[in-house]
Amino acid sequence: MITLAFEDQRHFIGVLALKGDGTLDNQCAPELLNRIVAQRLWVDYAVIGEVKKRLAAVGLIDDNWQPLAWEKRQMRSDSSTDRVRAHREKSKRSGNGDGTLQQRSSNGLDTDTEEDTEEDKEEEKDKDENTTQTRKRAASASSTDQQDGERDDGKPLTASALVAEGVERKHARDWLTLRKAKRLPLTQTAWDGVKEEAAACGMTPAAAVKYAVEADWAGFKASWVTKRGATGAPAASRAAAPNKQEALEANNRAVAQRVAEKFQAQQGAA
Numbered sequence: 001m002i003t004l005a006f007e008d009q010r011h012f013i014g015v016l017a018l019k020g021d022g023t024l025d026n027q028c029a030p031e032l033l034n035r036i037v038a039q040r041l042w043v044d045y046a047v048i049g050e051v052k053k054r055l056a057a058v059g060l061i062d063d064n065w066q067p068l069a070w071e072k073r074q075m076r077s078d079s080s081t082d083r084v085r086a087h088r089e090k091s092k093r094s095g096n097g098d099g100t101l102q103q104r105s106s107n108g109l110d111t112d113t114e115e116d117t118e119e120d121k122e123e124e125k126d127k128d129e130n131t132t133q134t135r136k137r138a139a140s141a142s143s144t145d146q147q148d149g150e151r152d153d154g155k156p157l158t159a160s161a162l163v164a165e166g167v168e169r170k171h172a173r174d175w176l177t178l179r180k181a182k183r184l185p186l187t188q189t190a191w192d193g194v195k196e197e198a199a200a201c202g203m204t205p206a207a208a209v210k211y212a213v214e215a216d217w218a219g220f221k222a223s224w225v226t227k228r229g230a231t232g233a234p235a236a237s238r239a240a241a242p243n244k245q246e247a248l249e250a251n252n253r254a255v256a257q258r259v260a261e262k263f264q265a266q267q268g269a270a
Contacts, residue, residue, distance in 0.1 A: 003058070004054075004058065005253070005256075006252055006256065007249045007252060008051065008054055008055060011041055011043070011051050011055065012055055012060050012061075012067075014040065014041045015037070015041075015055070015060075015061060015065060015067060016067055016073075018037065018040055018041075018065075019066070019067050019070060023036065023037075023040065023180075023181065024037075024064075024065050024066060026177050026180070027173070028173065028174060028177045029174070030064065032174055032177060032178075033064070033065060034048055034049065034052070035178075035216060036177065036178070036181040037052075037065055039181055039182070040181060052065065155187075156185035156186050156187060157186045157187070157188065157191055158176075159172040159173045159176055162175075162176075162191075162205075162209065165205055165206075166204065166205060166206040167205060167206045167209045167210075168206065168209075168210065171206070171209050171210045171213050172209060174213045175209050175212055175213050175218075178212075178213070178216070178217070178218045179218045179219075181218075182218045184218050184219070190219075194208060194209075194219070194220045195208075197220050197221050197222045198220065198222075200222040201222040201225050201226070203225075208220050211225065215228065
């Protein structure tokens, strides 16, 4: 990794962060995932493909942005059970000539092991019970929402909730993925606002979601549709706007080149 350019080192660290928060595990089309990564890394979409190629060429990621050797980078959690097991195996291997002393040591260790094991079992049992109760409460709340026909608990809507209102499942998933990347959970209030905006421009909610996905919008406003129809697709305006990311990377390369030339000049003078 040290042989990478400064900007690509920063890009790879950003990819690791996206893997850690679950962004890269979203089930979506590769093109949409490229857009999400570009937005989260603050990289222009026009150059994100080259960034992926460079990171893949040095064996840091695969073609789906997944970091290679991810499991090896994870910290292994410690537990008393593992420590006691290792201690018992070490005692068996070492041993000594005094059978009575060895027996006493073994008895003491077995007692500690049994106590630790019982405590671990109790902790696991408590965790399982808490998890079961949480899932039951969540299932009960979901069932109530479905019976009422709407959600009033403030929790984000799911793709299934949008499908129930006529939105195609693939459009619902892609749109929710866009909103998640921009940290915009879809609450019932937000969805009601989208439906009002859709009605204002003569669209159904399903058509509005499809339009938003195609326009790379995390939200939807009737005024946006009007403006887009008057000025053209957003992509065209973005292409004509100055690219701050490219300018920043070019400046970084220029600074690195000046430092290298200065160092070479000093070496030549010496």
